[in-house]
Amino acid sequence: MQHLSIMDRARNALERGDRFPAATLPPVVVDSWQRCRDAGLDPRGAPRQNVLAFSQVNDRREENAALRRLALAEMQLLYSQIAGSNFMIALGDADGIVLDTISDQHFADSAPGRSIIPGSIWDESQRGTNALGLAAMYHKPVAIYGREHYFSCHGHLSCMAAPILNSRGETLGLLDASCAYEARQEHTHALVRMAAAQIENGLIFQECSGSFIFAFHPRMEYLDTISAGLISVGREGGIISLNRPGIKLLEGLPAKIGGHFDELFEAGFGSAMDGLLNGGVIRIRDRAGSSLFMVCRQIGLRRARAAVAVKAERPRKMPPLLQDRNAPAFVCDDAAVRRSIADIGDAAALRMPVHITGETGTGKDLMARHVHQLSGRKGEFIALNCGAVPENLFIAEIFGHERGAFTNARAEGAPGLARAADRGTLFLDEVADIPPAAQTSLLRFLDSMELRAVGGHKTHKVDIQIVSATNLDLQEMVASRAFRADLYYRLNAFTIRLPPLRARSDFGGVVRHLMEELAPGTPITDAAIAELSRRAWPGNIRELKSVLQRALVRRRMEYIDEECFNGIEPATENDQESCALCRPHPLSRTKCREIRAVFRATKGNTSQTARQLGLSRTTVYKHVR
Numbered sequence: 001m002q003h004l005s006i007m008d009r010a011r012n013a014l015e016r017g018d019r020f021p022a023a024t025l026p027p028v029v030v031d032s033w034q035r036c037r038d039a040g041l042d043p044r045g046a047p048r049q050n051v052l053a054f055s056q057v058n059d060r061r062e063e064n065a066a067l068r069r070l071a072l073a074e075m076q077l078l079y080s081q082i083a084g085s086n087f088m089i090a091l092g093d094a095d096g097i098v099l100d101t102i103s104d105q106h107f108a109d110s111a112p113g114r115s116i117i118p119g120s121i122w123d124e125s126q127r128g129t130n131a132l133g134l135a136a137m138y139h140k141p142v143a144i145y146g147r148e149h150y151f152s153c154h155g156h157l158s159c160m161a162a163p164i165l166n167s168r169g170e171t172l173g174l175l176d177a178s179c180a181y182e183a184r185q186e187h188t189h190a191l192v193r194m195a196a197a198q199i200e201n202g203l204i205f206q207e208c209s210g211s212f213i214f215a216f217h218p219r220m221e222y223l224d225t226i227s228a229g230l231i232s233v234g235r236e237g238g239i240i241s242l243n244r245p246g247i248k249l250l251e252g253l254p255a256k257i258g259g260h261f262d263e264l265f266e267a268g269f270g271s272a273m274d275g276l277l278n279g280g281v282i283r284i285r286d287r288a289g290s291s292l293f294m295v296c297r298q299i300g301l302r303r304a305r306a307a308v309a310v311k312a313e314r315p316r317k318m319p320p321l322l323q324d325r326n327a328p329a330f331v332c333d334d335a336a337v338r339r340s341i342a343d344i345g346d347a348a349a350l351r352m353p354v355h356i357t358g359e360t361g362t363g364k365d366l367m368a369r370h371v372h373q374l375s376g377r378k379g380e381f382i383a384l385n386c387g388a389v390p391e392n393l394f395i396a397e398i399f400g401h402e403r404g405a406f407t408n409a410r411a412e413g414a415p416g417l418a419r420a421a422d423r424g425t426l427f428l429d430e431v432a433d434i435p436p437a438a439q440t441s442l443l444r445f446l447d448s449m450e451l452r453a454v455g456g457h458k459t460h461k462v463d464i465q466i467v468s469a470t471n472l473d474l475q476e477m478v479a480s481r482a483f484r485a486d487l488y489y490r491l492n493a494f495t496i497r498l499p500p501l502r503a504r505s506d507f508g509g510v511v512r513h514l515m516e517e518l519a520p521g522t523p524i525t526d527a528a529i530a531e532l533s534r535r536a537w538p539g540n541i542r543e544l545k546s547v548l549q550r551a552l553v554r555r556r557m558e559y560i561d562e563e564c565f566n567g568i569e570p571a572t573e574n575d576q577e578s579c580a581l582c583r584p585h586p587l588s589r590t591k592c593r594e595i596r597a598v599f600r601a602t603k604g605n606t607s608q609t610a611r612q613l614g615l616s617r618t619t620v621y622k623h624v625r
Helices: 001-017 027-036 056-062 065-084 111-115 129-139 186-207 243-248 271-276 303-313 335-341 344-351 363-377 391-399 434-448 474-479 486-493 507-518 526-533 540-552 586-601 606-613 617-625
Strands: 085-092 098-104 142-145 158-165 170-179 212-217 229-233 239-242 282-285 289-300 353-355 381-385 425-429 451-452 459-461 465-470 494-497
Touching: 001 451, 027 129, 056 065, 056 098, 065 085, 065 098, 065 170, 065 186, 065 282, 085 129, 098 526, 129 142, 129 158, 142 486, 170 186, 186 243, 186 271, 212 271, 212 303, 229 243, 271 282, 271 289, 335 494, 344 353, 344 363, 344 494, 353 363, 363 425, 363 465, 391 451, 434 451, 434 486, 451 606, 474 486, 486 586, 507 526, 507 540, 586 617, 606 617
Parallel strands: 353 465, 353 494, 381 425, 425 465
Antiparallel strands: 085 098, 085 170, 142 158, 158 170, 212 229, 212 289, 229 239, 282 289, 451 459
8 A cells, every 4th residue: 555655646746747756666667757758748648659550560570580480489488378367468679669469358459458569669759658668778677567657548557578689788679568457567577588588599599500509507407497598609619699698697707799618618619519519418617717517509510400409499388277177178258158158067967958059160069068078977978960860860870779670770780879878968969950750759758868779679768968059040940840849948948059259259269279279389469360350250160260270381480470361261252152051061062052042032931942942841941041
């Protein structure tokens, strides 16, 4: 509370134009506030939000291509460490201009998130006191918490930025993490500094791919950490590059580019190489008399071998976070999805049949598996695509058949899927395609949970959780007599409605989840997600997954940005002439278009369309709804 009261007095003085209590504020904040006031910025006003044109952003990205490649990989790792904390991670160039962002969906959709975008300029003269601009100015890490920002509209934000330096101490870029909390985030600030240091080390390996690179530290167990010094030397021992920890460990010695290995270490370059090239750790003394451990991290003989060393230095994918075993295996941050699944556990405990509705590709299969998981049943999860089973074999497929029960029956008979799902879950996918003749048998089974194999006489009692799913409107099918009303009411005791992808508020989370499945650890930028969110997605998550796969195949770098989707077009108008189920399958589209054309010609009469084409009403309904 004392900190807040001090800040209250400082803010009041700043906004009134009075002298603010400099002794109670960090010096970097005091100096920045004074510069902003001298520049005529109004702390109660709105900052200037200048944004570069996309072509200029691309030019800057190309100028910083090597930095960007390493930084995006490190940003993805940093995101995985703080995901779910309402953060945004941004990469800026040396001028404080944002090149890329990776963020939580909630922050990206907020007003601050919409202002931190590629091309946005975070110079102090325009945005007031902010970490990104000050880190660019001072060439050192800066954290600005809450109302330490000059503009009062930024008072609920905290931002932490660290410069990315080359071995000459020049700023190449900036790494920033911003969150919608005023509280101090010391842990996150430390993670940002560590990420910047990791990028700097990666740049040394990348830029010195033809040189020897040695790691050194006073303690051997620190040789594999970012605290270790890195020194890159040529074939004759000339110093090509040093990282910041290396310069600090050799403080007081001529540790500079252009110097020589022998000027820093008592053992000559030749003697050190004899020990290092044997692959082990050596002990060496620097010219100040300090004992150090040293190991060779890269042998600069050929670029091919160097490339392997660079790869080894890249941030690796973090192991998955341990979660509640009942947590869903899909993204469910959307409010509509959360409401749909809130009571699944109770419904399963009461053995209520669960019915899942939603457009094709919305994740009904995953939801069905989640129901099985929450039910706690020890039996199997058995799935049946009702539309893929011939009408005359449907009953035998579910209930099984005895030997020789019908023509082409299996010689040994078959137990059926219902018995295989005993003490487990039977998932009836595309339930709208159940043949009319089989609907009566299924209804009787649901009422009693007793079954008798085709051609058999013995009745079996089973204990099954029933889950069904469809992308059609069963109520309309009931009204048109294409589906039994009593079976419909039996199946939808508990209904889960999955929204289409275009209506989901957690679209960004869905994209990142799919990316982690398809290419673990591969970064995807906020700009890329924004580009994807503008599409209609008639095929929903299934279509999104296909687009991401094509982008991964076509990418030129180890990340996905908005340019990766150029030329990957959404479904065409001709594709829209077929239903969503047939659209991905060329052989099915022709038949589907014919059914839909006749349906339009008969002015939407399902029965007349079925008679003209010699199809069942269920089949027609599947293609026209």
